[in-house]
Amino acid sequence: MTPSITYRIDSLIQALNDIVLPAVEADKSLAREQGQLVVAHLHLMKRQLAQADAFDRMELDAARSLGAQLLQQARDDATLAAASSSLQDALTRSSTHQPDLQGAIRALNGAIEQHVRTVRQLAGRHSIDAMTAAVLAHGREQSRRNRIWFGGNGFDAEQDSLPGIDTLFAAGQ
Amino acid sequence: MGQSLSPRALDVEPSIASVLAAKMRKRGSGAYRPRSEADVLPLLQRYVAQQPGFERHQVSQVARLAGGASKEQFRFDVTGPDGQAQRLVLRMDPPESVVETSRVREFQALRAFEGVVPVPRAIWMDADGEHFGTPALVTAFVQGVTKPAGAPGGNVSGLGINVGESWRDVLAEPFMRHLVAIHHFNWRQADLQAYAVPDADPQQAARRQIDWWTQVWLEDAVDPDPLMPAVEGWLRDNAPACTDFVFCHSDYRTGNYLIDEGQRTISAVLDWELAHLGDFHDDVAWVTCKVFGHLDEQGRFLVSGLMQRQQFLDRYMQLSGRRIDAKTLHFYEVLNSYKVCVIMLASAYRTAVEAHNHQNVLQTWLVPCGHVFVSEVCRLIDQGPRA
Numbered sequence: 001m002t003p004s005i006t007y008r009i010d011s012l013i014q015a016l017n018d019i020v021l022p023a024v025e026a027d028k029s030l031a032r033e034q035g036q037l038v039v040a041h042l043h044l045m046k047r048q049l050a051q052a053d054a055f056d057r058m059e060l061d062a063a064r065s066l067g068a069q070l071l072q073q074a075r076d077d078a079t080l081a082a083a084s085s086s087l088q089d090a091l092t093r094s095s096t097h098q099p100d101l102q103g104a105i106r107a108l109n110g111a112i113e114q115h116v117r118t119v120r121q122l123a124g125r126h127s128i129d130a131m132t133a134a135v136l137a138h139g140r141e142q143s144r145r146n147r148i149w150f151g152g153n154g155f156d157a158e159q160d161s162l163p164g165i166d167t168l169f170a171a172g173q
Numbered sequence: 174m175g176q177s178l179s180p181r182a183l184d185v186e187p188s189i190a191s192v193l194a195a196k197m198r199k200r201g202s203g204a205y206r207p208r209s210e211a212d213v214l215p216l217l218q219r220y221v222a223q224q225p226g227f228e229r230h231q232v233s234q235v236a237r238l239a240g241g242a243s244k245e246q247f248r249f250d251v252t253g254p255d256g257q258a259q260r261l262v263l264r265m266d267p268p269e270s271v272v273e274t275s276r277v278r279e280f281q282a283l284r285a286f287e288g289v290v291p292v293p294r295a296i297w298m299d300a301d302g303e304h305f306g307t308p309a310l311v312t313a314f315v316q317g318v319t320k321p322a323g324a325p326g327g328n329v330s331g332l333g334i335n336v337g338e339s340w341r342d343v344l345a346e347p348f349m350r351h352l353v354a355i356h357h358f359n360w361r362q363a364d365l366q367a368y369a370v371p372d373a374d375p376q377q378a379a380r381r382q383i384d385w386w387t388q389v390w391l392e393d394a395v396d397p398d399p400l401m402p403a404v405e406g407w408l409r410d411n412a413p414a415c416t417d418f419v420f421c422h423s424d425y426r427t428g429n430y431l432i433d434e435g436q437r438t439i440s441a442v443l444d445w446e447l448a449h450l451g452d453f454h455d456d457v458a459w460v461t462c463k464v465f466g467h468l469d470e471q472g473r474f475l476v477s478g479l480m481q482r483q484q485f486l487d488r489y490m491q492l493s494g495r496r497i498d499a500k501t502l503h504f505y506e507v508l509n510s511y512k513v514c515v516i517m518l519a520s521a522y523r524t525a526v527e528a529h530n531h532q533n534v535l536q537t538w539l540v541p542c543g544h545v546f547v548s549e550v551c552r553l554i555d556q557g558p559r560a
Contacts, residue, residue, distance in 0.1 A: 029239035030532075037534045066399065110397040120406045132403050136551050139400040143547035150541035157333065157463055157474070157545075 009046045013039055044152060051169055055149055056101035063108045066138040067091045070115055070131060077127045080119060087115040183384035188275050188367040196273045197392060205268045207531035210235045213247050220304050221251055224297060229254045242539060243270035245531050248314050260314035266307045269529035271521045271536060274446035276300060276308040278367045282445040285363040290351040291441045317431025317440040333467050334427045335478055345479045347439045353492040356419040356453045368450050375414030378451040382508055383408045386515045393519035395526055404511050404550055413501040415452040423447035425456050426465040427477040457489060457497060458505035463549055503558035510550040517543030
């Protein structure tokens with residue numbers, strides 16, 4: 001038997017809080033601040049640990065959905081037909097089994113980001129507006145997901161209005 | 174990331190472009206080992222001894238400073254043969270940080286604003302890192318705190334500081350007056366050679382800011398994000414004209430000034446590293462950024478933790494005699510949110526990935542803050558200018 005990652009994180013937090021940080025001299029302010037940040041990171045990682053893969057799958061699904069929507073828009077615009085093949089290829093690759101989820105998200109979002117730049121350069125106003133609306137809608141959902149996922153890091157003035165991590169996954173299923 | 178838009182096509186101020194180029198030359202150079210106090214002491218001793226009038230001075234009491242998310246800072250004492258000591262601050266560039274900026278620009282800004290608003294006196298500069306191995310600046314040490322004793326809260330890096338009810342009225346007026354003084358400053362008569370005037374065409378002031386932060390996104394992004402070029406496009410479509418250039422501090426907020434608790438006033442305006450010549454709406458919009466404020470005891474949002482948004486805008490217009498244009502303010506609110514998305518989601522993340530900073534643990538803590546700004550930029554574009 002080996003101790004679970006959760007218990008190991010708990011023991012790291014305890015060591016830092018009870019032994020290491022009290023031993024740091026009061027005037028070593030940067031050392032104290034970084035020690036406290038390590039504790040805060042560990043608490044957050046502990047909350048995220050069990051659902052990290054599920055979160056990445058949600059991110060990949062959302063990117064696929066946006067990619068497919070932009071591809072559909074491009075099919076309706078003759079100026080974009082040829083320029084959309086990279087996005088089509090990336091979407092096709094993303095639908096196969098992906099052991100490296102973060103790598104898959106990065107690859108697909110890279111292709112979508114490039115496609116957005118292409119639309120800005122080649123397309124007319126109607127297509128640019130449609131693309132922008134789709135990307136902003138995606139951005140709203142993505143940022144909400146990430147604000148829930150990283151809730152508790154203290155930067156979000158509206159944190160109290162966001163649900164907890166578990167609620168996020170219950171809603172996503 | 175394979176972007177088709179080459180950074181070379183972007184119009185970035187020459188002295189900023191030079192700093193960004195230096196950053197890229199250091200890319201992939203391996204993990205940075207932060208300087209210790211013991212490393213810094215002999216460097217400082219030799220440097221101080223080279224300064225005219227300081228040949229026989231001694232350096233002591235070197236201590237690392239917390240605060241800020243970008244530069245490595247140490248305070249130290251310099252004592253002359255007569256036993257007189259003065260406390261100074263060394264501010265050095267790590268290989269990369271959350272914002273890549275020029276010590277020459279910062280030095281010139283601090284010198285220019287001495288006597289205009291309270292600033293730490295800029296004393297010496299190692300512009301090219303000839304002595305310290307990295308660009309560095311020495312300033313006077315100013316007594317003060319960014320958060321008064323007993324203040325209710327705030328995050329690392331001075332974001333969202335709540336100074337408490339008893340301090341708000343005390344700080345609000347000097348906060349306003351210093352901002353207006355910065356904008357009234359006659360920069361044309363100051364030695365600000367590192368700053369370029371964005372007067373090639375009426376949109377250049379706005380375009381240069383878009384180009385600056387777009388170049389940083391293209392260079393620093395670890396994870397691509399389709400939202401960024403979409404927002405960049407919105408900004409290009411909506412760039413306002415500006416012909417009345419002011420000196421913009423560009424990071425003016427609670428957390429970036431020191432409070433003298435005894436005198437109950439602002440003792441120094443800090444963090445001039447992002448300063449540039451541009452549109453006053455740029456600074457006004459920055460002050461109103463959500464992440465720099467918080468809700469008060471009645472649940473009302475206070476900009477920079479000091480006053481309600483409309484109070485701030487009204488007081489600014491009253492003191493400055495300038496008229497705030499709602500559409501231009503909205504543009505700069507979107508631009509500033511875009512800029513913070515770049516800083517948090519790209520540069521902070523990249524700095525940690527490269528292990529190029531003495532505060533990598535802070536950089537990774539800051540990255541998710543970018544998502545608050547993604548929400549904000551979407552909300553701002555949807556909502557449009559406020560009347």
